[in-house]
Amino acid sequence: MNIHEYQAKSILNKFGVSILSGKLAVSPSEAKNAAKEIGGTKWVIKAQVHAGGRGKAGGIKIAKSLDEVEKISRSIIGMKLVTPQTGPQGKIVSKLYIESAADIKKEYYLGIVLDRKKEIPVMMASMEGGVEIEKIASEMPEKILKIDIDPLIGCQNFQARLLAFKLGLKKDQIKYFVKLSIALYKAYLKTDAILVEINPLALLKNNSFIALDAKMEFDDNAMFRQKDIFAMRDFAEENTTELEADRYGLNYVKLNGNVGCMVNGAGLAMSTMDIIKYQGGNPANFLDVGGGANEETVAKGLEIILKDRKVKAIFINIFGGIVRCDRIAKGIITATKNSSIKVPIIVRLDGTNVKEAVELLNKSNISKLISAYDLADGAKKAVKFAKEKNK
Secondary structure, eight states, X not given: OBOOHHHHHHHHHHTTOOBOOEEEESSHHHHHHHHHHHOSSOEXXXXXXXXXOTTTTTXXXXXXXXXXXXXXXXXXXXXXXXXXXXXXXXXXXXXXXXEEOOOXXXXXXXXXXXXXXXXXXXXXXXXXXXXXXXXXXXXXXXXXEEEEOOTTTOOOHHHHHHHHHHTTOOHHHHHHHHHHHHHHHHHHHHTTEEEEEEEEEEEETTSOEEEXXXXXXXXXXXXXXXXXXXXXXOGGGXXXXXXXXXXXXXXXXXXXSSEEEEESSHHHHHHHHHHHHHTTOOBSEEEEOOTTOXXXXXXXXXXXXXXXXXOOEEEEEEXXXXXXXXXXXXXXXXXXXXXXXXXXXXXXXXXXXXXHHHHHHHHTOOTTEXXXXXXXXXXXXXXXXXXXXXX
């Protein structure tokens, strides 16, 4: 789960990460009043959407008077913000964060992410603050500094100092950096985060550090013990199709390809997407119907996949272990008959009652249903039909 910048800053501040004074606003008049309450002579108006790159897209601007705060806020609220992370569809801005401006000496990057290969948290830092970390990683990987954190002992002072030395910080700056780094790790650990990012991390003229921006992403499996954090969830920022799938117990993630995928089991789903790519195609989604798939979930899965107009073919790849293949076949036939499906559906079933399932599919006489012998055959056929539909 993702949250907004203002929410992430509030959480980090509770753990000792310094932030600037700021207030949330949902209208130009509220923004003006917020700036007045904050005080000062200069403010930063920030669009609150779940995406990076807001500044370049016109979602972050500086105001030098209260009237200018209101004017800028009026231009940002309601705008469609398009960034590399939103895609061409963009996101509509409905919230603003009004923050006091800071006198910045230099900007850095600091973050913690779970390294799934090593199965440990990794703290990363860079002198290239204010730039997307993905861009730094691809263009200047040598400028990303990393330290592995042993989850049994946590982030130690000497590790944070090592990062500080590599960043070229001066003696009177290091103590502030170490304190903030330790606080950041505590926030990461205690909130069940899988990503914590401060970009930019600003060095002020008094040699202290402050978070100018913040991003946090949390493990959905920790919802039961992080109820206060998950209460911050903004459903308006999430994909409506993914939310619908979640209500039916389906794990769905929209992608940018044209081959729809329906699979049971996350590992099999990843393998299916890999082999589609290997055959020269692009998956349109990740959809895991789970081990207890039935006629209803299969039908709902097809309905959700078909909401994506980019889908030109669907590959159903089910292994019948707990669930019987013949039940899945009945669900596919029912869904196909009851819906106006205009794209070919390639079906590969294996496992319990697979012979009965294949017989049911063959006897259905539905032209859109195409049997596949194995995983490779199914992927090849799905990619082939998707390409033909695109012509």
